[in-house]
Amino acid sequence: MNSKSPTRASELAATFALFEIGSTSLFLIGGEVRQDAWLSMLIASVAGLLLLLIHLTLHRIEPQLDLFQIIQRYSGKFIGGLISLGFIGYFTLEASRNLRDIAEVTILTLLPGTPLWSVILIIVLVVTNTVRYGPETLFLMCIVLFPVIVIGYFVILILLAATGLLQFHFMLPILEHGWKPVFKAAIPGILSFPFGQVVVFLVFYPMAATRRGMNKMILLTYCGISLFLILFNQINILVLGPVLATNSSLPLLQAVQLIQMSEVLERIDPLFTLILFLSLGVKLATFLNAAVIGISRVIGIKHKPSSALIGVSTYFLAFMSPTYTEFIKVGREIAVKYWWPIFQILLPVLLLIVMIIRKQRKKGIN
Amino acid sequence: MFIKWMKQIFKPARSVTKRQKQHQGETPEKKDRHALPSSFEQNVGMLKSKFGKSPDFVLNELVNPKGLTLSAAVCYIDGLVETVLLPDLISAVIHLLDNEDSIQDAARSASEFRSMIPMGNVQSLSTEEEIMRAILAGNVLILLKNNDWMLGVGISGGVRRSVEEPTSQTVIRGPKEGFTEELSTNLSLLRRKLKTPALKFEQHIIGTYTQTRVVVAYLDGIARPEVVEEVNTRLKAIDTDSILESGYIEEFIQDAAITPFPTILNTERPDTLAGSLLDGMVGILVDGTPFVLIAPVTFFNFFHSSEDYYQRYDISTFLRAIRFVSFFVALLLPSLYIAVTTFQQEMIPTTLLITLTGQREGTPLPALFEALAMELIFEVIREAGVRMPRVIGPAISIVGALVLGQAAVQAGLVSSAMVIVVSFTAIANFVIPSINMASAVRLMRFVLMLLAGTFGLFGILAGLIPLLAHLVSLRSFGVNYFMPYAPYFKSNMKDLLLRVPWWAMKTRPNQKSGRNKFRQAPNQYPTSSDEAGVYQAEDKPQNKGN
Numbered sequence: 001m002n003s004k005s006p007t008r009a010s011e012l013a014a015t016f017a018l019f020e021i022g023s024t025s026l027f028l029i030g031g032e033v034r035q036d037a038w039l040s041m042l043i044a045s046v047a048g049l050l051l052l053l054i055h056l057t058l059h060r061i062e063p064q065l066d067l068f069q070i071i072q073r074y075s076g077k078f079i080g081g082l083i084s085l086g087f088i089g090y091f092t093l094e095a096s097r098n099l100r101d102i103a104e105v106t107i108l109t110l111l112p113g114t115p116l117w118s119v120i121l122i123i124v125l126v127v128t129n130t131v132r133y134g135p136e137t138l139f140l141m142c143i144v145l146f147p148v149i150v151i152g153y154f155v156i157l158i159l160l161a162a163t164g165l166l167q168f169h170f171m172l173p174i175l176e177h178g179w180k181p182v183f184k185a186a187i188p189g190i191l192s193f194p195f196g197q198v199v200v201f202l203v204f205y206p207m208a209a210t211r212r213g214m215n216k217m218i219l220l221t222y223c224g225i226s227l228f229l230i231l232f233n234q235i236n237i238l239v240l241g242p243v244l245a246t247n248s249s250l251p252l253l254q255a256v257q258l259i260q261m262s263e264v265l266e267r268i269d270p271l272f273t274l275i276l277f278l279s280l281g282v283k284l285a286t287f288l289n290a291a292v293i294g295i296s297r298v299i300g301i302k303h304k305p306s307s308a309l310i311g312v313s314t315y316f317l318a319f320m321s322p323t324y325t326e327f328i329k330v331g332r333e334i335a336v337k338y339w340w341p342i343f344q345i346l347l348p349v350l351l352l353i354v355m356i357i358r359k360q361r362k363k364g365i366n
Numbered sequence: 367m368f369i370k371w372m373k374q375i376f377k378p379a380r381s382v383t384k385r386q387k388q389h390q391g392e393t394p395e396k397k398d399r400h401a402l403p404s405s406f407e408q409n410v411g412m413l414k415s416k417f418g419k420s421p422d423f424v425l426n427e428l429v430n431p432k433g434l435t436l437s438a439a440v441c442y443i444d445g446l447v448e449t450v451l452l453p454d455l456i457s458a459v460i461h462l463l464d465n466e467d468s469i470q471d472a473a474r475s476a477s478e479f480r481s482m483i484p485m486g487n488v489q490s491l492s493t494e495e496e497i498m499r500a501i502l503a504g505n506v507l508i509l510l511k512n513n514d515w516m517l518g519v520g521i522s523g524g525v526r527r528s529v530e531e532p533t534s535q536t537v538i539r540g541p542k543e544g545f546t547e548e549l550s551t552n553l554s555l556l557r558r559k560l561k562t563p564a565l566k567f568e569q570h571i572i573g574t575y576t577q578t579r580v581v582v583a584y585l586d587g588i589a590r591p592e593v594v595e596e597v598n599t600r601l602k603a604i605d606t607d608s609i610l611e612s613g614y615i616e617e618f619i620q621d622a623a624i625t626p627f628p629t630i631l632n633t634e635r636p637d638t639l640a641g642s643l644l645d646g647m648v649g650i651l652v653d654g655t656p657f658v659l660i661a662p663v664t665f666f667n668f669f670h671s672s673e674d675y676y677q678r679y680d681i682s683t684f685l686r687a688i689r690f691v692s693f694f695v696a697l698l699l700p701s702l703y704i705a706v707t708t709f710q711q712e713m714i715p716t717t718l719l720i721t722l723t724g725q726r727e728g729t730p731l732p733a734l735f736e737a738l739a740m741e742l743i744f745e746v747i748r749e750a751g752v753r754m755p756r757v758i759g760p761a762i763s764i765v766g767a768l769v770l771g772q773a774a775v776q777a778g779l780v781s782s783a784m785v786i787v788v789s790f791t792a793i794a795n796f797v798i799p800s801i802n803m804a805s806a807v808r809l810m811r812f813v814l815m816l817l818a819g820t821f822g823l824f825g826i827l828a829g830l831i832p833l834l835a836h837l838v839s840l841r842s843f844g845v846n847y848f849m850p851y852a853p854y855f856k857s858n859m860k861d862l863l864l865r866v867p868w869w870a871m872k873t874r875p876n877q878k879s880g881r882n883k884f885r886q887a888p889n890q891y892p893t894s895s896d897e898a899g900v901y902q903a904e905d906k907p908q909n910k911g912n
Contacts, residue, residue, distance in 0.1 A: 008853055110709070110824045122821070126828050130835045140838040141831075143852035270710045274827050281831065 007207040009214040011139035013221040014146040015286065016201060020225045021149065022283030023101050024194040026276060027332070028251045029233050033185045034242035035171055038234045043186040045226035048195025052222055054348055055198065056215050059205040061355050067202035067290075068297040074354050081298055083347065088294040090343040091200060092310060095287035096317035097331050099123055102280045104324050109253060109273050120318050127285050128311035132304055135204060135289045138282070145278050152275035153232065159259045159268075166238045188345075192336045194229065196344035198222070203290040249328075252276075288314065401493055404514040406437050412494070413441055413507075428456070430464040437511035438463055446504035448523025451485075455519060458484050459508055479510070480517060487520030499577065529555070532634035532656070534801065537673040544634045549579050549653035552636075556583060556649075559640040564588070570601045576654075578609040583639075583649040590646060590880040593662060593843050597648050612652040612659050619661075621841050626806040629842040631660040631667055638672040646879025648843075662843035662878060664850070666862050668803035669693065674865050682865040690863065692797035696807050699791045700741060701818035701826050703784070704733045709822030725781040734819030736780055740788040741812065743770055748792070845877045 030037035030044075062070050067087065072080040103119045111119065130138060160166055175182070188196075201218075208214045232252065236245045239255040248254045253276070256269045288310055295306040321327035402409060410425065417423035425441040440456055462482055480488045491497045491507070492515045501507055504522025529551065532544030545552045553567060568582040580601060584594050600619040609615060616630045617623075633639055634656050639649050642660045650659040660667075669689045674682040706713055707722060714722065729736060747766040754762065771789075774780045791811070798804040810833060817825035840847035850858030855876040860866040869890035873883050 010854055011852070106824055110822060114821075119824075122824075122828050126831050129832050133835055133839045137835055137839045140846070140848065140852040141834055143854055144834060144838065144848065267712050270713055270823055274823060277824075277827055 007136055007139055007204075009208045009217045011143050012201070012204060012208045012214065013217045015139050015142040015204075015282065016198070016218060016221050017225045018142050018146060018149060018279050018282040019200075019286050020194055020198070020222070020229065021153075021279040022194060022197075023098055023280050024229050025153075025232050025252050026101060026105065026250060026280070028236050028245050028248070029190055029194070029229075030185045031246040033181050034176070034246065035173075035237055036175060036182050037185075037237060038230050039175070040182050040186040040190055041226075041230045041233055043183060044190035045195055045230065047187055047191050048198070048226070049219075049222060051191070051196055051345060051348075052198055052219065054352055055202055056205075056218065058202060058348060058352055058355065060215070061352075061359065064206055066204070066206050066293065066297070067199075068294050070202075070351065070355075072297075074351060074358065084294055084298045087343060087347075088291050088298065090340070091287045091291040091294065092314055092317060093335075094197065094200075094340075095284050095291065095310075096314045096320070097327075097335075098280055098284040098287065099127075099314055099318045100321070100324075100327055102277060102284070103318070104327070105250065105253075105273065105276065105280075108250065110270060117319075120315060123281075123284075124311050124315045124318075127281055127288060128307055130281075130285050131288045131292055131307045131311070134303060135207065135293070138285050138289055142282055145282065149275055149278055152272065153228075156256060156259075156272060157232075157235070159261075160235060160239060160255065163259055163261075165255070165258055166235070167241075168238065170238050170241050171234075188341045189336050192340040192344050193332070195226070196340065199344045199348060200287055200290045202348070203293055204286075249324075402497075402514045402516070404512055406439075406509060406511045406513075409509055409516070410439060413497075413509075416498070417443075417501075426456070428460055428463065430460060436460070436463045439509040441501065441507040441509060442505070443501055445524045446502070446522060447506055448521045451521045451523075452506070455483075455485060455506060455521065463510075483508070483517065483519060485519050485521065489518050489520070490515050491518050492516075502577065526551075535634050535638070535671070535799070537635075537671065537676070540673050540676045541635070541637045543636060545636060545651075545656035545658060547654050547656060549581065549651060552651050552656070552658070553581065553583075555636040556639060556643075556651075559636055560585065560643065565643070568594075568598060570598075572601065572604050572606070572615070573609040574607045576608045576610065579653040580609065580615065581651045583643065583651060585643045585646075587882045588644065588646050588874065588879055589648055590878065593646075593845075593878075594648055596843055597650065597661065601650070609652065609654075611655045612650065612657045615650060615652060616659055621843065625836065625840060626809045627665070627837065627840065627847070628668065628800070628802040628806065629661070629663065629840060629847065631663040631800065632657045632802070633660060634658075635672055641672060641675065644885075645875050662841075662845040664842070664845060664875075665837060665840075665847050666850070668800040669798065670861075671799045675868075679865050679867045683863070686863055686865060689797055689799070692794040693807065695794035696791055696798065696804070697811055698814065698826070699794070700737045700787055700811060701814040701829075702823075703787045704737055704815060705818040705822040705826055707733050708819070722781075722783055725783055728778040729781050730779070732819075733784070734815065736784050737788070737815055737819075738812070740780060740784055741791075741815070744788055744792050745808070849877050850875065 028037065030040035033040050058070065062073070065073065068084045071083050071087070074080070075083060099120060102123050103116055106119050106123075107114060107116065130141065205214070205218075236248075236251040236255055239245075239258065240248060240251055244254075245251045253269050253273065256272045257267060259268060261268075288307070291310045292303060292307045295301055295310060296303055299306075301309070321330055402412075410427075413423075413425060420443075422444040423441075424444050425439055428436045428438045428440060430436055438459070440459065442452075477490065480490055489500070489505075491500055497507065497516060497518070500518035503520075504524070505518035505520050508517040508519065510516070526548050527546050529543050529546055531542045535544075543555065545555065557565065562585070564586040566584055566586050570580045570582070572578050572580050582594065582597055582601065597619070601615070604615070604618045606614070606618070612632060616628075616632070620629050622629060631642070633642075639658050639660065643649060647660050647662060650661070652659070669686065674686065677685075707726070711719060726733070731739070747762060747770070750762055751759070771785055775782045775785055795804050795807060798807065814826055814829045817829040819825075821828065838846070838848050838852055846853060849855070850862050857873050858875050860871055861875070869886070869892065872885055872888060874885060
């Protein structure tokens with residue numbers, strides 16, 4: 001009677017979509033190729049689709065097991081434990097970066113002058129509280145929030161278009177410096193943020209009850225959300241122009257600030273900031289949930305204490321970079337190129353190879 | 367942390383075994399479970415020793431018309447039985463005993479004697495416990511000579527409130543009858559709405575001292591059997607000395623103990639209960655209160671009124687939209703006002719900002735304290751309005767409206783914008799049809815106001831997210847609190863924010879109902895009179911005549 005109802009594919013897909021929106025629309029992705037950012041993103045998203053297919057194949061081979069269980073089964077207790085810890089560290093680090101993102105945006109836009117530690121503390125408390133209920137509650141929350149966020153973005157899009165802020169000549173010239181820089185920006189930079197981060201869903205796929213429709217739904221969601229992200233990324237450039245968009249720290253918010261309906265609301269960017277927070281929070285909570293599940297799988301601590309543990313460690317990890325500039329530099333230039341691909345591409349591919357070899361061997365024995 | 371602490375407070379009371387044993391020892395059930403003596407005098411003595419000093423206890427030893435004693439007695443509690451039927455019953459018994467003198471000597475069986483009493487509900491009673499329960503439930507006891515059984519004749523009656531219009535849940539269109547305090551009346555009201563043997567009642571008797579009858583009502587095949595079973599087991603598990611109102615039951619059987627949000631609906635209206643049963647929900651009727659519990663319910667049920675289903679669907683949809691908007695106003699308006707005026711002034715259009723700052727210029731308190739003070743004052747006035755005698759009513763409205771509202775503004779203590787905000791919030795709160803949901807909103811409003819006063823819009827969001835997480839994680843008898851929305855069931859969205867016309871509402875709610883999912887036949891879209899040819903066939907001749 002009191003057992004939780006099984007997670008449905010639609011819930012997972014909504015979470016997936018909000019997760020992908022996450023912090024992506026906060027920044028200008030592919031700023032180094034200026035007006036060709038959309039091409040870079042398109043390339044990266046196609047590469048990400050291949051990566052997602054690899055993840056889904058992993059899930060298909062072992063549909064009942066989550067990421068940590070697969071790792072433990074196929075690479076033994078010791079090495080598996082180490083790799084799992086690596087993944088937990090990766091999820092926690094990503095979470096702490098999201099945390100810092102939200103806090104910095106809060107201080108930049110809503111609460112200037114508030115000490116960083118207090119803002120981060122509130123966010124950690126709110127998000128850890130959500131994590132405490134378990135992933136099922138997060139999925140349900142995403143179903144509730146999904147229309148809110150979609151309508152929010154839709155309204156922004158209409159308002160930007162209606163107030164004549166979109167200037168399409170900023171798209172030109174296309175491919176000013178040829179294909180090479182576009183590809184260079186796409187892989188691995190854009191691939192690992194935002195598209196490769198979906199590796200975290202390997203932890204959640206086994207929860208979806210209706211597995212037959214799930215793969216299709218996830219792939220469709222991925223395609224839809226990629227187009228959505230490319231559209232909104234390009235809107236930054238269309239509104240602000242390539243130079244300003246590249247130099248702005250929060251380009252989309254700056255674009256939204258330009259919307260003025262003096263009769264109704266003077267500035268709607270605080271409201272839009274809240275919508276940004278929702279998707280950022282979903283991303284943060286997803287990473288934390290994955291890390292918490294990892295902790296309980298590897299070390300065997302129960303869900304609630306381990307969410308407290310992960311919450312506290314995320315809180316302190318968020319202070320790793322002393323300034324926002326360094327934080328952005330590390331996050332957007334070093335981590336995406338050298339750290340994250342290990343977990344997003346290298347390990348899943350290795351795992352897949354091991355699984356296929358094992359399967360072949362089993363077949364051979366039989 | 368807080369929740370754990372609360373649990374620790376609540377738990378020890380349950381696990382103290384000593385107290386529990388002591389409590390069980392007091393129950394009359396355990397003490398009095400012995401058979402009756404077969405002597406008439408002993409039985410009379412037993413009854414007299416139990417009730418002898420109570421003035422409402424009546425024991426008449428019967429005498430035949432010639433004045434000879436019959437060694438039989440009629441015994442009842444005055445006020446619990448129907449006095450109109452009493453003379454008929456007594457004369458029938460005397461007639462019976464007088465004519466067949468041999469009956470008593472032959473010591474016929476209880477069932478044989480029972481069939482001779484000209485009343486419908488006659489039962490034989492053979493233990494003290496049964497007898498006590500019967501006489502206290504309004505039975506007339508018939509004691510006979512030298513028998514170890516008595517007869518209980520059910521003619522319970524006495525003064526009770528008649529069926530009236532419900533006071534707490536009023537409608538403009540729809541049935542005007544409401545439940546009463548009498549369980550049997552309530553059951554009959556429900557039976558009259560659902561004329562089917564599929565309507566099942568299951569009775570529990572709860573409360574050592576109150577012996578309250580609690581009836582679980584459901585529609586067999588439409589309700590989910592698991593839910594019915596769960597309701598029954600939860601009711602059986604209750605061990606307490608008294609159930610005076612369905613609120614007692616609600617707190618014993620609800621899913622989450624620590625939440626301001628109700629997970630069980632209550633209603634005074636038979637039509638609401640009948641509609642809920644048809645949706646697969648289970649009703650819990652409690653003797654002594656007109657408020658019937660309905661479970662499992664979702665968050666959105668608390669915003670639906672039975673009138674939604676009687677009015678035109680488009681009007682109902684509009685009214686539902688108004689209710690949900692009012693919910694957000696009641697929850698958020700004061701906190702948004704505080705947040706925007708103290709933290710995010712850039713959001714307000716310049717002219718409005720000038721007006722607002724002009725008003726706030728003279729007020730001494732920051733917006734948060736101003737709002738908190740006004741809200742608190744309103745809550746006090748509201749509570750006074752509920753508790754005070756009706757006669758003093760006008761005094762409160764004068765003091766509330768004039769002194770605390772207008773005078774406070776004129777004195778420059780409060781800005782008039784704040785008065786408007788607080789009053790609109792209060793009125794919006796009354797729009798929510800369910801009172802316990804409205805109270806939950808009132809409580810949450812204060813939390814959000816504090817957060818808005820300290821962290822602005824960010825604080826409001828930091829309050830709303832845990833609220834949403836809590837709501838989404840709540841369950842009512844296995845059904846998610848946010849059911850057709852999260853988890854999402856497309857077919858149930860027809861009766862959530864929208865209320866589609868009846869012919870389109872084909873299925874029952876998903877997680878709530880059992881096997882029988884379909885309400886009605888498909889394709890019942892009404893045909894217009896032109897298409898059906900009604901106009902040509904009937905109306906034309908009439909027109910000619912005119």
